Amino acid sequence: xxxxxxxxLKIVENLLNCIIVILLLPRNLIFRNVFKKNKRSDRIFVxxxxxxxxxxxxxxxxMKSESDSVMVVNSFSCAKEYxxxxxxxxxxxxxAFFINDPEPHIKKVQEDAFGNMISKTNWDMTVIVPSYARFxxxxxxxxxxxxxxxxxxxxxxxxxxxxAINNIFFKFGIxxxxxxxxxxxxxxxxxxxxxxxxxxxxxxxxxxEGYIMQKDNVLYTKDKHFYDNKEKLIPHINADGTSxxxxxxxxxxxxxxxxxxxxxxxxxVEGVSIKNFSDTSWIDxxxxx
Numbered sequence: 001x002x003x004x005x006x007x008x009l010k011i012v013e014n015l016l017n018c019i020i021v022i023l024l025l026p027r028n029l030i031f032r033n034v035f036k037k038n039k040r041s042d043r044i045f046v047x048x049x050x051x052x053x054x055x056x057x058x059x060x061x062x063m064k065s066e067s068d069s070v071m072v073v074n075s076f077s078c079a080k081e082y083x084x085x086x087x088x089x090x091x092x093x094x095x096a097f098f099i100n101d102p103e104p105h106i107k108k109v110q111e112d113a114f115g116n117m118i119s120k121t122n123w124d125m126t127v128i129v130p131s132y133a134r135f136x137x138x139x140x141x142x143x144x145x146x147x148x149x150x151x152x153x154x155x156x157x158x159x160x161x162x163x164a165i166n167n168i169f170f171k172f173g174i175x176x177x178x179x180x181x182x183x184x185x186x187x188x189x190x191x192x193x194x195x196x197x198x199x200x201x202x203x204x205x206x207x208x209e210g211y212i213m214q215k216d217n218v219l220y221t222k223d224k225h226f227y228d229n230k231e232k233l234i235p236h237i238n239a240d241g242t243s244x245x246x247x248x249x250x251x252x253x254x255x256x257x258x259x260x261x262x263x264x265x266x267x268x269v270e271g272v273s274i275k276n277f278s279d280t281s282w283i284d285x286x287x288x289x
Contacts, residue, residue: 013160041067050204052280077116098136163265180256260285
C-alpha cells in the first residue's frame with residue numbers, strides 16, 4: 001500500500017511543481033539568474049563549514065592550483081584561513097544574515113560575518129545572496145567594499161517530483177532545488193556557472209550526532225564549526241518561539257540529504273562531476289575520495 005501512496009505523491013508533486021513554475025514564470029523571465037565564472041578554470045572547490053575542514057585544510061592548499069576557483073559559505077570570513085584561501089565566491093542563503101533588527105545573538109553573527117568580509121577582502125570576489133537581501137541593512141554594508149561584487153538570485157524552490165521534469169526546470173533557470181542547506185545552493189550555482197569539476201570539502205552534515213533531548217522536551221544540538229573551537233549547545237526553536245519537534249527536525253534533515261541526490265541527477269545531465277573529499281561526511285549522493 002505504501003508504494004502506491006509514494007507513486008501517487010510523486011504525481012501530485014509534479015503537478016504542484018508545474019503550477020508553481022507556471023505562476024512564477026513571468027517573474028523568472030524578467031529576473032534571470034545568470035552566473036558567470038570569475039576564472040576560466042573548470043574546477044571549483046566548495047568549502048562547507050564542517051569541523052572536518054580544519055583537518056582537511058592543508059590538503060586543500062596542496063591540491064588547489066592558481067587556476068582553480070574557491071567558494072565559501074556563511075561565516076567563513078571569521079576564519080583566519082579566509083585571507084589565505086582568498087575565495088572567488090561567497091554564498092549566503094540563510095535569511096538570518098539579512099534580518100533587520102535581529103535578536104542579539106543573530107546580530108552578533110551578522111556583524112562578525114559582514115564585518116570581517118568587508119575589512120579583510122582585498123581581492124575580487126562575488127557574493128551570492130537571495131534577492132530579498134537587497135532590502136536588508138547588511139546588503140548596503142557589503143557594497144562598501146569595491147572589491148566585492150554582489151550577485152542576487154531569485155529562488156523558485158520545488159520539492160519532490162521526478163528528476164526528468166525537475167532537470168528541465170533547472171536547466172532553463174525557471175526553478176531550483178530546495179536550498180535546505182547552503183551547500184545545496186553552492187553546488188547548484190557551481191553547475192549553472194558551467195564548472196565541470198566540483199570538489200566538496202567540509203560537508204560533514206553530522207549535526208544529528210550531537211542531538212540532545214533535555215527533560216524539558218527541547219531538542220538541542222552540539223554545534224561546532226571548523227573556524228570555532230567552542231562547542232555551543234543550541235536549542236531548536238521555531239520563529240514563533242515554540243520548540244521544534246523531533247520528527248520535524250528529522251524531516252528537515254531528510255529534505256537536506258535528499259537535495260544532494262537531486263543535485264547529483266542534475267549534475268549528471270549537465271556533464272558535471274561532483275566529488276566529496278570531506279574527511280567526515282554523511283552526504284551519500286556523491287563519490288567519496
